[in-house]
Amino acid sequence: MGSEEAVLFETDNAEGRVLYRLFAVSIFVGICLVWAYRVNNVPGSEEVAGRWIWFGMLGAELWFGFYWFITQALQWNRVYRRTFKDRLSLGYENSLPNIDIFVCTADPTVEPPLMVINTVLSVMAYEYPTEKLSVYLSDDAGSDLTFYALIEASDFAKLWIPYCKNYKVEPRSPKVYFRSASAPTSPSHAQDFSSIKKMYEDMERRIESAVNLGRIPEEISAKHRGFSQWDSYFAKQDHGSIVQILIDGRDIDAKDVEGCPMPTLVYLAREKRPNYFHNFKAGVMNALIRVSSKISNGPIILNVDCDMFSNNSYALRDAVCFFMDEKKGHEIAFVQFPQNFENVTKNDMYSASLRLITEVEFHGLDGYGGPLYIGTGCFHRRETLCGKKFTEYKDEPKRVNKLLRDESKHDLEERLKTLASVTYEENTQWGNEMGLKYGSPVEDVITGLAIQCRGWKSIYFNPTRKAFLGIVPTTLVDTLVQHKRWSEGDFQIFLSKYCPLWFGHGKISLGLQLGYCCYCFWPVNSLPVIYYSMIPSLCLLKGISLFPQISSPWFLSFAYVIFASCAQSFVEFIFSGGTVLGWWNDQRIWLYKRISSYLFAFIDTILKLLGLFKLEFIISSKVSDEDVSKRYEKEIMEFGATSPMFTVLSTLALLNLFCFVGLVKKLVLDTSSLVVFETLVLQILMCGVLVLINLPLYQGLFLRSDKGKMPGPVAAKSVTFAFLICILFTLLY
Numbered sequence: 238m239g240s241e242e243a244v245l246f247e248t249d250n251a252e253g254r255v256l257y258r259l260f261a262v263s264i265f266v267g268i269c270l271v272w273a274y275r276v277n278n279v280p281g282s283e284e285v286a287g288r289w290i291w292f293g294m295l296g297a298e299l300w301f302g303f304y305w306f307i308t309q310a311l312q313w314n315r316v317y318r319r320t321f322k323d324r325l326s327l328g329y330e331n332s333l334p335n336i337d338i339f340v341c342t343a344d345p346t347v348e349p350p351l352m353v354i355n356t357v358l359s360v361m362a363y364e365y366p367t368e369k370l371s372v373y374l375s376d377d378a379g380s381d382l383t384f385y386a387l388i389e390a391s392d393f394a395k396l397w398i399p400y401c402k403n404y405k406v407e408p409r410s411p412k413v414y415f416r417s418a419s420a421p422t423s424p425s426h427a428q429d430f431s432s433i434k435k436m437y438e439d440m441e442r443r444i445e446s447a448v449n450l451g452r453i454p455e456e457i458s459a460k461h462r463g464f465s466q467w468d469s470y471f472a473k474q475d476h477g478s479i480v481q482i483l484i485d486g487r488d489i490d491a492k493d494v495e496g497c498p499m500p501t502l503v504y505l506a507r508e509k510r511p512n513y514f515h516n517f518k519a520g521v522m523n524a525l526i527r528v529s530s531k532i533s534n535g536p537i538i539l540n541v542d543c544d545m546f547s548n549n550s551y552a553l554r555d556a557v558c559f560f561m562d563e564k565k566g567h568e569i570a571f572v573q574f575p576q577n578f579e580n581v582t583k584n585d586m587y588s589a590s591l592r593l594i595t596e597v598e599f600h601g602l603d604g605y606g607g608p609l610y611i612g613t614g615c616f617h618r619r620e621t622l623c624g625k626k627f628t629e630y631k632d633e634p635k636r637v638n639k640l641l642r643d644e645s646k647h648d649l650e651e652r653l654k655t656l657a658s659v660t661y662e663e664n665t666q667w668g669n670e671m672g673l674k675y676g677s678p679v680e681d682v683i684t685g686l687a688i689q690c691r692g693w694k695s696i697y698f699n700p701t702r703k704a705f706l707g708i709v710p711t712t713l714v715d716t717l718v719q720h721k722r723w724s725e726g727d728f729q730i731f732l733s734k735y736c737p738l739w740f741g742h743g744k745i746s747l748g749l750q751l752g753y754c755c756y757c758f759w760p761v762n763s764l765p766v767i768y769y770s771m772i773p774s775l776c777l778l779k780g781i782s783l784f785p786q787i788s789s790p791w792f793l794s795f796a797y798v799i800f801a802s803c804a805q806s807f808v809e810f811i812f813s814g815g816t817v818l819g820w821w822n823d824q825r826i827w828l829y830k831r832i833s834s835y836l837f838a839f840i841d842t843i844l845k846l847l848g849l850f851k852l853e854f855i856i857s858s859k860v861s862d863e864d865v866s867k868r869y870e871k872e873i874m875e876f877g878a879t880s881p882m883f884t885v886l887s888t889l890a891l892l893n894l895f896c897f898v899g900l901v902k903k904l905v906l907d908t909s910s911l912v913v914f915e916t917l918v919l920q921i922l923m924c925g926v927l928v929l930i931n932l933p934l935y936q937g938l939f940l941r942s943d944k945g946k947m948p949g950p951v952a953a954k955s956v957t958f959a960f961l962i963c964i965l966f967t968l969l970y
């Protein structure tokens with residue numbers, strides 16, 4: 238084979254890098270000028286209050302400038318990856334590695350069994366030699382409903398997989414396929430289509446009726462011996478481990494309807510006991526790693542959340558291109574795909590698609606050694622997950638795993654149970670040197686960092702046609718809570734022994750260290766942003782100017798920095814496929830995250846440091862009731878919950894409204910005050926923009942009557958707070 242064919246992926250630099258760097262330098266100059274202005278124009282010592290306000294502005298601007306500087310790590314060196322799947326098929330089709338796919342679910346009410354098995358079916362139907370695929374479903378709630386759904390899926394898969402392969406069906410989640418596919422035109426296909434659609438709908442009905450019933454009907458549970466595990470002592474948080482090999486790929490009779498081999502399919506519910514700590518998803522993943530090592534032991538592991546179905550049946554081959562590339566493949570520990578979503582509305586009201594992160598920032602991280610591991614849509618080399626250092630790694634000829642399997646399936650299942658027991662990890666390195674790390678709500682990020690610090694690289698692969706699609710939170714409170722959890726976890730990393738700066742020092746590039754810090758510092762942003770969106774507006778009430786007047790040359794530096802960074806985010810947003818309104822919504826959520834999610838994350842972390850709080854884990858809801866989803870589709874913001882986060886948001890929004898109204902009143906009553914414009918222009922503009930961006934919130938507070946409006950108590954509280962703050966400020970200043 239020529240060396241050309243051995244190259245399975247290529248890397249391109251972002252276009253216009255030089256231009257971007259010049260632009261960044263110009264912003265940096267602007268930032269320095271802003272600092273210079275602040276330092277040179279401190280009010281005289283007779284104005285005590287004015288001085289403190291000024292220092293506050295300086296503090297905020299120092300932080301913004303510093304944060305801007307470290308975020309350049311996400312911009313400076315962006316790279317894009319391309320794979321050559323045809324070369325892979327030509328040269329390596331017979332040596333493709335086995336792949337183990339882990340699907341994790343945690344709660345049958347938040348994550349309905351039907352959704353879970355659709356994900357499972359989509360990953361079982363990959364265009365990949367089926368005998369090399371094994372799918373493991375970890376059901377952390379140990380729900381017999383989920384188990385039942387999986388049994389149904391294992392039967393349905395015998396029809397579904399050959400159907401997908403014969404007709405090159407996409408996507409391979411049956412639910413999504415039947416929802417979007419139009420009836421085929423060719424007669425033979427049309428017949429198969431309608432018969433398999435009927436099979437699917439029958440299965441769906443059976444599962445839904447069991448779910449509605451809340452238990453498994455006798456006649457079903459009698460049919461499968463697996464149900465005997467759910468005896469009368471079984472409780473969600475108190476049960477032994479369950480391992481059920483539903484399809485054993487090596488079994489002679491594990492064949493689909495056309496006689497082709499089937500992928501292995503395993504159900505796992507690890508042991509749960511009330512007096513043991515279970516380490517959330519990291520604990521699950523480690524149990525999966527151990528159990529799978531005794532069944533299929535695939536050298537590549539893909540893990541996805543149970544709501545993330547495969548939208549591209551060739552994605553496994555993309556990932557394998559990276560690992561099997563002859564020149565660079567051996568240094569790659571994991572390949573991270575972006576988290577994309579099917580339920581995003583056109584203008585993405587909650588900015589849930591994380592567009593700038595997936596389309597810009599992760600490409601930047603990739604340029605410095607690799608993206609973060611974000612816990613889903615990620616392919617790992619099994620050995621690195623188990624703690625291997627890059628220097629210890631030899632690309633040994635892959636032993637096609639011949640695990641001795643002369644024991645019966647039942648004996649094997651019994652033996653595997655101990656691997657998923659609560660006591661197995663006692664006095665071992667699991668959760669520390671081996672597997673995913675414990676002790677953080679973002680175990681995935683720490684694990685990824687530790688892998689990179691052991692000398693490995695990671696790859697970010699973001700194809701145009703998205704490989705995995707999940708479900709977004711469809712309410713504001715879910716969005717904010719999700720961001721609180723992420724930002725809190727990342728901040729804790731910074732304060733822990735895994736701080737990217739110390740832990741990564743000398744092991745990963747400086748760019749990557751700073752890149753990690755951008756995420757770790759999310760919560761810190763809350764304080765300066767709150768200051769900046771409150772104080773200048775309040776100062777309007779007293780006509781205090783905090784920015785240079787419009788005729789001063791200093792004005793230009795402020796205007797340039799603000800305008801240029803807005804323009805940059807606008808351009809990036811539009812070029813990565815967003816809409817104008819989507820960008821505006823993104824700005825709103827940018828603000829809301831900072832003044833609520835990040836603020837609470839910051840406070841919680843500090844309280845925890847002082848030993849006052851305990852780690853708490855909230856599953857964000859993945860289903861929603863009818864009304865809520867109607868409003869979601871119409872892009873009407875959902876408040877309808879009493880959360881302290883909403884009180885903070887409304888208070889700030891109202892405060893700006895009051896300041897703005899106060900200013901207008903002053904101008905109308907006293908036209909001579911028009912001259913103040915000259916000195917207050919930037920402040921007035923900022924306050925005006927804050928009012929504009931909060932329009933949906935005012936609507937939710939005062940103008941709407943549906944269930945999604947802001948609850949009365951929140952409105953009452955925030956009006957009072959905002960009013961008090963304004964009064965106190967005017968009186969005390």
Ligand SMILES: *[C@@H]1O[C@H](CO)[C@@H](O)[C@H](O)[C@H]1NC(C)=O
Pocket residue numbers: 579580708711859860861866
């Ligand atoms: C996601 O969106 C689709 C249509 O785009 C809809 O049918 C489905 O119910 C939505 N799912 C959730 C959980 O909101």
Ligand SMILES: *[C@@H]1O[C@H](CO)[C@@H](O)[C@H](O)[C@H]1NC(C)=O
Pocket residue numbers: 407408548549577701702703704
């Ligand atoms: C998902 O796959 C379909 C093809 O089945 C494709 O048309 C669509 O663009 C993909 N979705 C995304 C978000 O890439």
